[in-house]
Amino acid sequence: MKHILLLLLFAAIPCLAESREPVDLRDWQSATIDWKQFQGTQLTVLADAQPAFSALEPFLPVFESLTGIKVGYIRAEQSDMRKRREIDLASASGVYDVVPIGVTFLGRAYQNNWLLPLQPFLNDSRLTDPHWYQFEDLSPNSLRLCTINDTLLSIPFDFSAPVLFYRKDLFKRFAIPVPDTYEEVVVAKRQLQAAMDAAGMNNIYAFASRTRAGAGLNTWTVIPAIRAYGGEILDRDKRPVFNSPEAVTAVTTYRDMVTGYGNPPNSQLLHFYEIRQMFKEGRLASAFLASHFFNEIDTPAKSPIWDQWDAARLPRGPVSRETSPWAWAFAINAHSEHKEAAWLFIQWVTSEPTAKLLNTGGSPARQNVWRSDYFSRLKAAGLLDAVDWIFESGTNSSIQSGMPEFPWVGERISVAFNQIFYGADVKRTLDQAAAEIEKVLSAQ
Structure with missing residues (x-):
């Protein structure tokens, strides 16, 4: 054997x-x-x-x-x-x-x-x-x-951890502020896409983030949004609460960020590797990406936009600013x-x-x-600030903190999120997924 x-x-x-x-x-x-x-x-x-x-x-x-x-x-x-x-x-x-x-x-x-x-x-x-x-x-x-x-x-x-990478040249050229809230991301992607379209910049899209179903795929960036709005995935008794009013608002806003005008075609299917590649090639103006992504775009040999990007902390919600270390x-x-x-x-x-x-x-x-000079040559002050924030303040949802149930629960809620990105009713879809998960967890 x-x-x-x-x-x-x-x-x-x-x-x-x-x-x-x-x-x-x-x-x-x-x-x-x-x-x-x-x-x-x-x-x-x-x-x-x-x-x-x-x-x-x-x-x-x-x-x-x-x-x-x-x-x-x-x-x-x-x-x-x-x-x-x-x-x-x-x-x-x-x-x-x-x-x-x-x-x-x-x-x-x-x-x-x-x-x-x-x-x-x-x-x-x-x-x-x-x-x-x-x-x-x-x-x-x-x-x-x-x-x-x-x-x-x-x-x-x-x-x-997820942070906001962005093309500082494009945001500066079209005088669009770097968004600091999730609602501002929705507004900025539409404004930026309209400006790029008017300038004849074909095949460049304003924004993308994880949408694809899979534990650790879209959950990695959706869960911080839910927490930033005051929601959670499971409560202390391991009962699903990701269908709360706060979570419904967060997922609705996230859906508006990742679908529609300003996003790449078939954005609901994008794997994070594809998002990384698009940004690396200069075909994305902004995206939620892992903070370590900088090492794929830090030299002319790696990316044509190697000196045109920076990063910022993940947007804040009405309750807090969260990420997923x-x-x-x-x-x-x-x-x-x-x-x-x-x-x-x-x-x-x-x-x-x-x-x-x-x-x-x-x-x-x-x-x-x-905090030494090893990363200063990147000339990306926003990235260094975002990493420092992750060191000091980045905490995970309880479901992402080593719970044995995460792979199955994460898979199920990720499917629900993806269904919503395809147009399913937000509240009804989250309620159905929560009921299924509660049934399984209560039987354990």
């Missing part, structure tokens, strides 16, 4: 990186631990296809040179990665020593004891130099996404045969020197790096 799983999980060719040029190891060697204590070990690391994971790959030989540990690095498209991770963890095979984890999967992993608690590794002076590692520099909001019932299960590697984090497979070596990898990859090594190729959870 294990041989079959190995064949399945290694179906993709491992990504074995080659370093661009030798890197001085002294920043890591200053830690008072023996990096070479597990030399000769072979680690297998599963990774997502997100840009930060790609940026890390060329520098893996730095870790190998530092530790003598060989790394088989397997990057997979997100849906494929999730399947591989599920098969390995659920079967207790231990094929992957280190796995990428997001908060929506964390509750299920904790419930099934699939991941190792990491505090014992942090407390072990053989394995961790606390003065060098500076665990306290990791954003508390990012660490909340890695913790269930006070048990730390992963360490954040790439930290982000997300951390791609690394965790240790509970059935890994190389647990301590796996911890050395996680400590290295989430350390400040490695974050600086990646430069703007990643979006670290380390506050010192963001």
Whole structure:
């Protein structure tokens, strides 16, 4: 059985990186631990296809040179990665020593004891130099996404949340203020689209955000809007409340933002990868995108609008301003045969020197790096302000904070949202979804 799983999980060719040029190891060697204590070990690391994971790959030989540990690095498209991770963890095979984890999967992993608690590794002076590692520099909001019932299960590697990216050249050219409320987004997209149309700017659209059904797809940007209007998804007793008057108003406003004049054709079907690509190509004037998206548009080689954009905090509602923090984090497979070596990898990859090594190729959870000069060359003061806001104020809805029920509940409400974007009655659709979810949750 294990041989079959190995064949399945290694179906993709491992990504074995080659370093661009030798890197001085002294920043890591200053830690008072023996990096070479597990030399000769072979680690297998599963990774997502997100840009930060790609940026890390060329520098893996730095870790190998530092530790003598060989790394088989397997990057997979997100849906494929999730399947591989599920098969390995659920079967207790231990094929992957280190796995990428997001908060929506964390509750299920904790419930099934699939991941190792990491505090014992942090407390072990053989394995961790606390003065060098500076665990306290990791954003508390990012660490909340890695913790269930006070048990730390992963360490954040790439930290982000939805913010408003916009073409500052277009907003300035047509004298349209950057919107600060959800209602202002609706007005601004119509005004901007009319101005661009009048100027003959074909195939450029004013605004887009997530609409497609799927847990973690449209929910990632709709839920902050609901919370900003004073609503929630579930109450403290896990009863659905996303059909409240506040939620109905929020979803109605969100529908008006993402459909109609000013949005791309078939906006109800857009995957977030497509939205990112459109903005990157200069075909979108504004969009709600993950804050780490900047590393796809920060040089002339990556995007024709590399010097024409900035970002702002997600709009506020009548009650508050909310977002949906997300951390791609690394965790240790509970059935890994190389647990301590796996911890050395996680400590290295989430350390400040490695974050600086990646430069703007990643979006670290380390506050010192963001507040240093490493990101100043972006010349995007609004993005830096938005990231600082995420560090200080970004909190998740309870449903997005590691609840085991999220994958199913999120899937169901995301379908309801998408139906609304296609024209279904807002209140009736939310009421129906709430009734279905309550029936299932009350039976558990």
